[in-house]
Amino acid sequence: MKAPAYKEFLGFLIPNILIIGIIAINRFVLQAGSEGILVFSEFIILPILMGILAAWFWRDLKLSSKKLIWYSILNGFFAIVLSFFFLGEGTICLIIVSPLIFAFVTTGAFIGKVMFKKSKQTLNISFVSLLLAVFIVDSISDHQYGNMVSDEVIIKASSQKIWKNVVAFDKIDKPNNYWLFKAGMPSPMQTTVTGYKNGAGRKCIFSNGYTFDEKIVTYEENKNLTFDIVNQPKDPEIMGHIDIDRGQFLLHDNGDGTTTLVGNSWYKLHVFPTWYYDLWAESITRNVHLRVMEHIKVLSEK
């Protein structure tokens, strides 16, 4: 292999091995037995370091900006593919994370390009050490984030008529509109219950057959159905990323023959930065709500 091609290859190989290795050690050794929280630095600091490291291997190749961006995106893509095979990440999660990875690896590559042009080794070592220190501090810090998403629809029916469709409903046949559901993310299909009372079991069945096991904790007929999620599917898209804790349907009689149906969900995120992932979590939760609530509306207005 000629020297430039060899260096180009190393710029892909070494950063990917290093980054996947660090994430694997962090997740399976340092956080073994815990819930395996994915901290923000794994999505920000490590991709930036990956870009810087790649730029170090490519520093003598005088890569054009076009090529540097293309190589950075390729590097990010390889990291995503490796995460799929070695870290067991789900496809939808990787689709969600890919814009962050591409942007941060590219940022790192351009930081590295300028760094290694100047050959100020002290600055370079200080900067990279600082990034690694942030990664370590972030990894061992406590991370907690919970949120509640609320949606409402107005239904032209009485709360008595709506109630039975809230507690349980038959299959949703309507095609999905939300792009992530169309892309293969499971969408809610059906809900069953073991009884119409407090403490009864409830199951929310998704399009791929996955089931959320729920327990009714508040059963106020025609008013309030609150349930705790006692078991969620062991799916790589969900496990270690998000815990859905509780769901709730509230019915308010508007006094004009219509009823406002409010759907609330509480969840905990285990992936950081939350400013990015909560955008997705909120959007997905909202679309799960709307799919179910629109189905309840159709059934109740028949």
Add this chain to the structure above:
Amino acid sequence: MFRFIVHRLNFLKTIPFFALVYDSCLKIGVWLTAPEKLSWFDEIENEVLSWEGTNVSLHKFGGTQFNYGTKEMGHLHSNGLLDILFNRRAKQELLASGKAEIHHVFKKSGWISFYIATENDLANAKFLLKRAYQSMNQ
């Protein structure tokens, strides 16, 4: 979009790395939609680096910063917006000749802006940078 971020979401620049990452997003956007622009930007960078005493660094608000020694001559954001610092008299002269526009943020300063939209704009971009270099080199 760039204008909106710079004017309305200006506080975001205080978040570490935000400006650099935003500029990378601009780069990826240009790479996807008008990759030839990246070659023009490289051409400008190589031209400036061929002048004695110059170097480049990352601009704190994103983009490539052109320096003469330790002083900034100007910077190029990755959407093609070139910002250069002149004295007030040179600025007025460049504005009057149509070779530059009022800076997109600091309208009353010595800064000017010039948007590189086509290949024909390259010559003017290089001219402006050369002029800034010469004024610092004097």
